[in-house]
Amino acid sequence: MQWSLLATLLHVVVAVIFVAGLVGRWILLTRAARAEHVETSFLLTQAASPFERLVILFSQLVLPTGLLAAWARGYPWIGFGTPWIVLAIVLSLSVLPLVYFVLVPRGKVFEAAMNDARQRGSWTAELRAAFADPVVALARRWELVAVALVLTLMVLKPSF
Numbered sequence: 516m517q518w519s520l521l522a523t524l525l526h527v528v529v530a531v532i533f534v535a536g537l538v539g540r541w542i543l544l545t546r547a548a549r550a551e552h553v554e555t556s557f558l559l560t561q562a563a564s565p566f567e568r569l570v571i572l573f574s575q576l577v578l579p580t581g582l583l584a585a586w587a588r589g590y591p592w593i594g595f596g597t598p599w600i601v602l603a604i605v606l607s608l609s610v611l612p613l614v615y616f617v618l619v620p621r622g623k624v625f626e627a628a629m630n631d632a633r634q635r636g637s638w639t640a641e642l643r644a645a646f647a648d649p650v651v652a653l654a655r656r657w658e659l660v661a662v663a664l665v666l667t668l669m670v671l672k673p674s675f
Contacts (some may be wrong), residue, residue: 522587526580530666533577536569537662541655548646553632560629578607598675599668606661613654621651
């Protein structure tokens with residue numbers, strides 16, 4: 516098997532696992548937000564943790580394996596000169612500030628609200644607000660849109 520095919524296969528496998536993590540996390544957190552009992556909600560958020568770990572780990576591997584695959588297939592170094600690769604890189608990197616400035620800090624707020632609600636044994640206004648946080652919702656939506664756009668670019672490889 517050719518080196519370029521192995522590099523491409525590696526990149527595709529990494530991307531599929533990353534997307535599986537995103538989808539699994541999204542499904543479980545959506546169900547957690549709709550749960551009737553706070554303990555059920557907590558258990559669903561705990562079930563989402565392995566998917567979150569997949570997202571964290573494989574999001575860090577998608578770009579390097581993509582660059583490796585592009586190099587192995589003979590595309591210009593780091594995609595410069597290949598606009599769809601540059602756009603895919605920009606879209607991928609656009610999620611990073613959201614992780615560090617939105618998702619991580621607000622995740623700590625969410626965790627505190629969940630712990631408080633569990634101690635009380637019922638939903639609290641803070642936990643409902645944490646689940647409904649519009650900034651987190653927007654960040655998560657952009658994450659999904661960016662990934663969908665990158666996947667589209669990977670498949671279509673447009674020459675604009």
